[in-house]
Amino acid sequence: MVRAKRVLIQTDFTVNSLHVVMDLLDNHIDDSFVIILAHGMASDNSITELLGIHAEDHLDSLQSEDFIKACQLMCSKYGERIQDLYSDIITSENGNYFRNYCKGNRIDHVVVAENVEFAKLTARSFDLLHVFKKNKSKEPSAVYLDTDVEIKQSEDKIDSLFFRKKWNVTF
Template sequence: MIQRVLVPTDFTVNSLRIVLEYLENNKDEQVELVLVGGYKLSESISMLLGFTLDDHLAELQHDDFLKGCEIIKSRFKDKVVEMYADSMISKNKRYIRNYLKGRKFTQVVLPDAFEFQEVENSFDVAALLRSQPLALPQVIPVVMGEDERSRHDTLDSFFFRKKWRFSYE
């Protein structure tokens, strides 16, 4: 059975460390990774009418982040069936419950210590899920050890120094 896994992100290369820790320390099971960032929608009617998830995600996902995702998919091609981004657009308890249930997540990854970068109108999904008294799917804690890579938000600091053998297309 393929596990659908929610992984919180802020769409920086640094946040891909959470994905790496999860994949390197998890069982050899196939997963569908959904990288979820938090976004507070404006209450203005023009914003609500003009908002599309695809446009919003295209703005947030920079080239290095997308390349990092491709490298992870290439490196863990036996584990990662699919990997894509999504946004949680409300902090409302009912919305969160319906979001988790509707997308049929089987696991939620929660890093123990990670500082997400907050850009305008964003929020930390991991902190929100920890604070909500909800029945979450299976929670997978990820220990984020501090090392020299945690201070850099660049591709080479996470991937190329690991001396992995992979093909990037």
């Protein structure tokens, strides 16, 4: 069995951001993936955050019910092609930190979605792709995707994943 590719996709925890995941899987139909949906959010360096607040706490507050359901929908749809899909928080804009994170998580590729503009989810959010581009090294490599911007303008609900541009009409 071919090893699943481990890819990092920037997310702002909106259902719309998952179009990138769908585009990736639709464009690489022969590959299976371990997908890490990462969000850049700088740590405030307080002792409270260092000792008491973990990535899971941030994820609990940032992930909406529809976002989690949309992830489940994706896993059901793509079955074994998504070997794992999980969210994570990257807490520093430091280039070495990002490289080590990718190394530690054995990230093969970082998905760079064209046409998708970064929007700050919280005051401490930062653009991960900017950090990636600024600190380019051999690994991980970039995968460029031409995503559907038109769909992204719609309301951020699980509904937006349906009726995409090229959906099959059965009647």
